[in-house]
Amino acid sequence: MTATNLLEIKLARRESIPNADLELLRGLKRNERVVDAHEDLITEGDNPSAVTLILEGFACRYKLLPDGQRSIMAYLLPGDICDLHVALLGEMDHSIATLSECRVSRIDKTTVSELEERPHLRRALWLSQLVDHAISRQWIINLARRRGDKMIAHLMCEILSRLQAVGLAADDSFAFPVTQGELGDTLGVSTVHVNRMLAQLRNKGLIAQQGRNVQVLNFQNLSHYCDFDARYLHLEAGQ
Amino acid sequence: MTATNLLEIKLARRESIPNADLELLRGLKRNERVVDAHEDLITEGDNPSAVTLILEGFACRYKLLPDGQRSIMAYLLPGDICDLHVALLGEMDHSIATLSECRVSRIDKTTVSELEERPHLRRALWLSQLVDHAISRQWIINLARRRGDKMIAHLMCEILSRLQAVGLAADDSFAFPVTQGELGDTLGVSTVHVNRMLAQLRNKGLIAQQGRNVQVLNFQNLSHYCDFDARYLHLEAGQ
DNA sequence: CGGCAACTTGACAATGCTCAACGCGGGTGG
DNA sequence: CCACCCGCGTTGAGCATTGTCAAGTTGCCG
Secondary structure, eight states: OOHHHHHHHHHTTSSOOOHHHHHHHHTOOOEEEEEOTTOEEEOTTOOOSEEEEEEESOEEEEEEOTTSOEEEEEEEOTTOEEOTTGGGGOSOSSEEEESSOEEEEEEEHHHHHHHHHSHHHHHHHHHHHHHHHHHHHHHHHHHHHOOTHHHHHHHHHHHHHHHHHTTSOTTSEEEOOOOHHHHHHHHTSOHHHHHHHHHHHHHTTSEEEETTEEEESOHHHHHHHHTOOGGGGOOSOOO | OOHHHHHHHHHTTSSOOOHHHHHHHHTOOOEEEEEOTTOEEEOTTOOOSEEEEEEESOEEEEEEOTTSOEEEEEEEOTTOEEOTTGGGGOSOSSEEEESSOEEEEEEEHHHHHHHHHSHHHHHHHHHHHHHHHHHHHHHHHHHHHOOTHHHHHHHHHHHHHHHHHTTSOTTSEEEOOOOHHHHHHHHTSOHHHHHHHHHHHHHTTSEEEETTEEEESOHHHHHHHHTOOGGGGOOSOOO
């Protein structure tokens, strides 16, 4: 699977996009680079002049609090775009960093503008922004209303579904390069507690882990366990 | 202050909008109505054909979980627009309900399209969507990383700031028609705990309450107490 | 082989939940 | 006009979940 195909898959999932537009996507003059794990792609306060597309690896939006805590507010997976329209807002109110080594592509503003002149692409890009917001809302629910291993189970279901949508988790198992500490910063719990929650999910036979690989043993069971309902990801073709 | 002025204030806050566009806003054929407290404006699963503008009162985005819990994911305050582009996503993945009696205005799709043909308005509407997303991210941080009365304090700071931005909280005090139970559904804690957290804030001299009115006694102190930094609301004129 | 980061486990403390009771005030029906 | 009711707010006591601290263990990599 080539790099731009990821974006293609994502954008073309819900409605057909004219071939001419797809050609434009494929022909994106890509400014690819590989970034080490735990490097900032954009730092809070920056006024970014370009958009970053994740091609490989995991990244996250995060913010450091004055007391030294870190809060991770979103995961960026392959095919995801950072801050398509952040230029409208002026400076970044949070940072984006890699969690694993990542291959990313820089798309400058003028290219973005070209993409947005195409009505279908504009709709598709909008849509992916709306889905990102829907994901944030689900994280709010997850943090507010699920506890213990159900919270972590829901996150796993989401990541699996999102990776499957770009063809990166064919058999319900996937590379998950996130440490327990980082999971704690995501779910607002301590590393120790993440460790115990994961152990519970393993003991219940819902997931298995081999190194940095997660396998969902029975997606049906896991979804039911944590009330995961993939509709918020809007992966199906729309109305 | 007239109704559409609210929207005007919001949209024109960060960049100037041509008079012709403002006229268009003022001339919106408004379909106003008053809705009782605790009524759905849009229900999960609906495929809305119009956009709702809140003119007066508090509303919220919420979702009911299978176990009967309710999770409130966002507050909609006067001047806020519900789901400008939800049509792109097909059916609603959550509901919107009034918290208090509300005056709302229905803007149908064709009118929205007209507004969006104006570049400045389109930018301004986008921007308000981006700010909504920034607010969701802050709620994630609040839920994940702040505990006890700091969590509730941060929410109060946000609401005060947002109300001030539309001229509804001139003296650091504001009508707050949200019950302790609803606050619990927002912050993911029990009613009893909300009660105790509010009592702590009162005892610390940070807020005062008279009936359904909240007064922030010293905004500086309160912000500092809960690490509130209003920049994420992007109320200042941009870059 | 040594070092470091991540993971694991146990014991105890803190935070928040549940259950239960009571106060208060506005609205309604007798 | 009064009595009642019901929703909301308040408070106390005991319990459950999660945090903190501390001590290993594992596994990779130089």
